[in-house]
Amino acid sequence: MRKVRPGLTAEGAGLAGDRVVAAGSIARTLVAAIARALRGTDCADLGHTGPPVSRFAGTPEPVRRAVATRAVGRVALTAGQAAEVDAERVARWFADQYPCRRYPGVLVGSPHGAAAHLAVALGVPWLPAGFEMIAHWPQGAVEHPRAALDHGAGLAGRLLAGNPDLHLRQVHCPASRGALAGATVLLTARWRRLPTAYRRFLAERLAPGAPVLVLRDGRTWPVLETADGHSFQVGCPGSGLDPVDFHPDSHALRQVLRSAGGNRTHWELPEIGAAPAAAEHAVESGFELDVREWTARHTHRLRRLVFPAPEVLSAAIADLYRHWLRAAGKTGDRLVVECGRLLDPWQVLRAGLVPYWCENATRRSVEQVEWWLAGSGAFSSVDVLPEPPGVRSPALAGLPQWLAVAGFGRRRRALDRTAARGYPVTSVPTRRATEVLRAQPCDLPVPPPLEVADALAVLRDIGTREGLLVS
Numbered sequence: 001m002r003k004v005r006p007g008l009t010a011e012g013a014g015l016a017g018d019r020v021v022a023a024g025s026i027a028r029t030l031v032a033a034i035a036r037a038l039r040g041t042d043c044a045d046l047g048h049t050g051p052p053v054s055r056f057a058g059t060p061e062p063v064r065r066a067v068a069t070r071a072v073g074r075v076a077l078t079a080g081q082a083a084e085v086d087a088e089r090v091a092r093w094f095a096d097q098y099p100c101r102r103y104p105g106v107l108v109g110s111p112h113g114a115a116a117h118l119a120v121a122l123g124v125p126w127l128p129a130g131f132e133m134i135a136h137w138p139q140g141a142v143e144h145p146r147a148a149l150d151h152g153a154g155l156a157g158r159l160l161a162g163n164p165d166l167h168l169r170q171v172h173c174p175a176s177r178g179a180l181a182g183a184t185v186l187l188t189a190r191w192r193r194l195p196t197a198y199r200r201f202l203a204e205r206l207a208p209g210a211p212v213l214v215l216r217d218g219r220t221w222p223v224l225e226t227a228d229g230h231s232f233q234v235g236c237p238g239s240g241l242d243p244v245d246f247h248p249d250s251h252a253l254r255q256v257l258r259s260a261g262g263n264r265t266h267w268e269l270p271e272i273g274a275a276p277a278a279a280e281h282a283v284e285s286g287f288e289l290d291v292r293e294w295t296a297r298h299t300h301r302l303r304r305l306v307f308p309a310p311e312v313l314s315a316a317i318a319d320l321y322r323h324w325l326r327a328a329g330k331t332g333d334r335l336v337v338e339c340g341r342l343l344d345p346w347q348v349l350r351a352g353l354v355p356y357w358c359e360n361a362t363r364r365s366v367e368q369v370e371w372w373l374a375g376s377g378a379f380s381s382v383d384v385l386p387e388p389p390g391v392r393s394p395a396l397a398g399l400p401q402w403l404a405v406a407g408f409g410r411r412r413r414a415l416d417r418t419a420a421r422g423y424p425v426t427s428v429p430t431r432r433a434t435e436v437l438r439a440q441p442c443d444l445p446v447p448p449p450l451e452v453a454d455a456l457a458v459l460r461d462i463g464t465r466e467g468l469l470v471s
Contacts, residue, residue, distance in 0.1 A: 015085055015086070020086075025132040029430060031097055037116075037349065043343075043430050046434075077133060077136065082155045084162075087195065103123065104452065106206060107119050108128075114317035114357045116343065117348060121455070122452055125205075141266070143267050152232065159189075165193045168187050169280045171188060171236050173234070176238055181260065194291055202298070212294075213303045214288055214305070218307060234272065236279065236280060240364050240393065255394045256394070312466045325352055325354065333377075337356050337385065341430045342433040350443075361387055362393075373405065378408075385432070388419060388423045403415055
C-alpha cells in the first residue's frame with residue numbers, strides 16, 4: 001500500500017463527503033432537496049438533524065445544552081480526522097447526487113433557499129462553492145473566541161496541508177449556534193479553484209451552449225485574516241445581530257451568552273479590523289475566475305446573480321414564480337413562507353405554490369417578508385413554516401410576528417403548529433415541510449420549465465430596484 005505523508009490525503013482516500021459536510025448545514029440540505037426534485041421526488045426522507053432532547057419544549061436549559069453538546073460531539077470531526085478531509089471527494093459527493101443526464105444549465109455558488117426553487121423551475125442542478133464542517137473543541141468555552149481562534153488555526157493547518165485550494169473561514173457565533181459554539185468550531189470551506197469533480201460535471205452534464213449561473217452572496221462582516229487560507233469572524237450576518245453587538249459591553253451579547261451558558265465578563269475578543277470583508281458564504285474570486293475561464297473555453301455563457309441580502313433574492317424568486325405560474329394559466333395566489341431547512345421544492349412545484357424563503361427565524365428576516373407581502377398583490381392563502389433555531393437570542397422573531405405574516409392570506413392563514421410548538425428552542429426535521437405541503441391540493445400539470453434567458457430577464461426587471469445584480 002502506498003504510504004501517505006502525514007497531513008496529506010491520497011487520491012480517492014479520506015473521509016466520505018457525508019461524514020465531512022456538517023449535518024443540517026444549508027448547502028447539504030439544498031443539494032439533497034434539489035437532487036430529489038430533479039428526480040421528481042420530495043424531501044420525505046430528510047430526517048431530524050437536531051439532538052433528540054431539543055424536540056421537547058419542557059427540557060431545562062442546562063440539560064438541553066448538555067445533551068446537544070454530547071449529540072454534536074458524536075458527529076464532529078476530531079483533529080486527526082481533519083487531516084483526512086479531501087475537499088475533492090466532497091465535490092464529487094455533491095455532484096454525484098444529481099441524476100445522470102444533460103442539463104440546460106447549472107447554478108454554482110452561494111447557498112440560498114430561493115436558489116433551490118430557481119434551480120427546480122429551470123430544471124438544473126446547483127453546485128455549492130463551499131461547505132461547512134464542525135470539529136471538536138476540547139475544553140472550549142462559548143465566551144472565549146480568542147481561544148476558539150487558536151484551536152481553529154491548528155485545525156486549519158491540518159486541513160489546508162492536504163487541501164491547498166481551500167479557504168477556511170472560522171465562524172464563532174454563540175447567537176446562532178448557542179452552547180455548541182463552546183464545544184465545537186465551525187469552519188466554512190470555500191474552494192479557491194474550480195474542483196476537478198465540478199469541471200467533469202460541467203463537461204459531461206451540460207447541454208451544448210448551456211449557460212452557467214454564478215450566484216454570489218454579497219454580504220460583508222468584520223474579518224481577521226490570520227494566515228494564508230484561514231480567516232476568523234465573530235458573529236455572522238445570519239445571526240440577526242450587527243458586528244457591534246458582539247463587543248464586550250453589548251446588552252445583546254449579555255443575553256446571548258447567558259442563554260448559551262457563558263459569562264460575559266470572560267469574553268475575550270481578538271483584534272479584528274473594522275473594515276468589512278466578504279462574509280462566510282461568499283464565493284472566492286479564484287473560483288469564479290475558474291468558472292469564467294472554463295465557460296469561455298467550452299463555449300458556454302457565464303451569467304451572474306449577486307444579491308446584497310438574502311431577502312432580495314427571495315422576493316425576486318417569489319415574484320418570478322408568480323409570473324411563471326400565471327403565464328401557465330394558474331392563479332399564482334397561494335404562498336408558502338419557508339424558513340431555513342424547512343423547504344421542499346418538489347412539493348411547491350406540485351401544488352403550484354409561490355415560495356418565499358426566509359434565511360432564518362430572526363426578526364429582520366420576518367420583517368422583510370412582511371414588507372414584501374405589503375407591497376405585493378394579495379394572496380388567497382399563506383402557509384408559514386417557521387424553523388425553530390434551537391437556541392434563544394434577542395434577535396429572534398416571536399410567534400406573533402410569524403402569525404402576522406400568515407395574516408396576509410385572504411382566505412387561508414396557517415402557521416404550522418408542529419414547528420410553533422416549543423418555538424424557538426425545539427427543532428423539527430426538513431421532512432416536516434414535506435408533510436405540510438403534501439396536504440396542499442395539486443395544481444397539475446406542472447408548468448413547462450423556465451428558459452434561463454426568460455428567467456433572467458424577469459429577475460433583472462423586478463430585482464434591479466432592490467439591488468439584485470443580474471449580469
